[in-house]
Amino acid sequence: MSDVEQPLTIERKSPSTFKRFIHSNLPIVLGGIIVGGGSLILGYSIGHQQGLTAVGFAADAEQLNEVVQEQKQEINILNTTLNTTVQERDVALTNLKEITESYRKETDLREQAEQQRDIYREILRLRGGVALTVQNVDIKPLPERAYEYRLDLMQLQPNKRRASGTAQIRLIGDNNNILVVPMSDNSYGFDSFQRLTGRWTMPSGFTPEFIEVRLQGNGSPVIKRYAWERGAPVKDMPAILSEIPQTEANAD
Template identity: 50%
Template sequence: MTDQTTESNNPLDSYAEPKPSFLQTNKFLILAGIVLLCGGTILGYSVGHRQGLSVVGYDADAQELIEVVQKQKDTLAGLNKSYNMAVQERDIAVSNTNDLTTVLNQTKDDLSIAQSQSQIYREVLRQRGGLSLTVQNLSVKPLPENAYEYQLDLAQVSPNNSHAVGSIEIRLIRGSEVLAVPMEDSNFNFIDFERLTGRWTMPKGFVPQYIEIHVNGSVPEVRRFSWLRGEEVQNSPAFVSEVPQAEARTQ
C-alpha cells in the first residue's frame, strides 16, 4: 500500500490572515499622545497667558513705585533745602542777636557813664545855686503831608530838689498872625529834666517866621526861635490823620 498525498481543492484552506498594521496596533498609544499634546498645548498657553498678565501687572506696580519714590525724593530735597535755609537764618539771627547784645551792653555802659556825669554836674550846679526852669532844646521835624513833629526839652536844677510844675504853650507867628500848636500834654512836673513831644498839621499856605515857647511856671518865660524847615521824612511812624490841626489865635 503506498502513501499518496491528496491535494485539497478547497480555497479556504490556502487563505492566510493579514498582519495588523502599525496604526492599528498603536492606535491607543497615538491617541493618548495626541491627547497629551493637546492638553500640554492648552496648559502651556494658559500658564503663559497668566504669567504674561503677571509680568504686565508687575511692570505697572513697579512704575507706580518708582513715581512714589521719586516724589519722596523731591519732597526730601525740598525739606533739606528748607532746613538749610532755616539753619542759615538761625545763624544770621544768632549773629545779629550777639551783635545787638554787644551794642546794647555798650550803650548801657555809656548811659551809665552819662548819668553819672550828669549827676555830678547837677550836684555842682546845686552847690552853686542851681539852674532855673528853662527851655534847654527845641527841635521841629517835618513829616509828609504838611505835618510836623516837635520835641521840647525842659530842665531845672533846684538847690532844694523842688519840682518844676507848670504848663507850656507853643505858638507859630507870621506877622500879626498867630497859630497855637495843639499839644498832647502841655503840663509838666519834674525835678531835673523832662521832654515833651507831639505833632500837628500846618494849615496850607501858612509859613511861620517864628516859633514861640511860653513857659508858665513859677517864673514865666518866653523863648522865640527862628522858623527853619528841614527835609521831609519819607516814612512817617504815625498816620497824618491822627495829627491835630493847629488853631488860629489873634495876638
C-alpha cells in the same frame, strides 16, 4: 494514474510584533497617551498664565517706577526747603546775636551817660543849681504842612524843689502876627528834666519868623525866643495827619 489532488490550504500571516505589543499593552499605551496629553494641556496653561503674569508685572513695575520718581522729586523739594530754612535760621540767629550785642552795648552806653548826667547834676546843685529854663526846642516839618515839636525843660535846685507850671509855644510872623501852637499837654512838673512833645498843622499862608516859648510857674515867667528854622521833611508819618491839632490864632 492521475495525480492525487492535494487539499487547498490558506496561509495566514501571524500579526507583527508591534501590533502584538500594542494589543498586549493597550492599557499602558492609553495611559501614556492620556498622561502626555494632560501634560501638554497643563504646560500650555502654566505658560499662558506665566505670560500674563509677566505682562502684569511689567505694568506694575512701570507704575511703581513713576511713584518712586514722584517721591524722589518730593524729597528733593523737601531737602531744598529744609536747606533754605536752615540757612534762614542761621541768618536769623546771627542777626539776633548781633542785635543782642548791639543792644547790650547801647544799654551800657546809656547807663554810663545816665551816671555821668547824675554826677553833673549833683555838681551843678552843689554850685548853686540851674533856674527853670528851656534847654532845647526842636521843630520837625512833616508832610501836608504838619509839624512836630519837642520842648526840653530843665531845672536844678539845691533843695531839689520841683518846677511846676504851664508852657506855651508861639509862632511870630510878619507884622508881629502871633499864632499859638495847640499843645497836647502844656503842663509840666519835674525835679531836673522834662520833655514835652506834640504835633500841629500850620495854617496855609502863614510863615513864622520866630518861635517863642513861655513858661509860667511859681516864680517869674520864662520867655525864650528862637529863629524859625526848617529841617528836612520826615517821609514816614507815624500818626494820622487828621488827628494833629490845628494852630489857633491869638493876638499878643
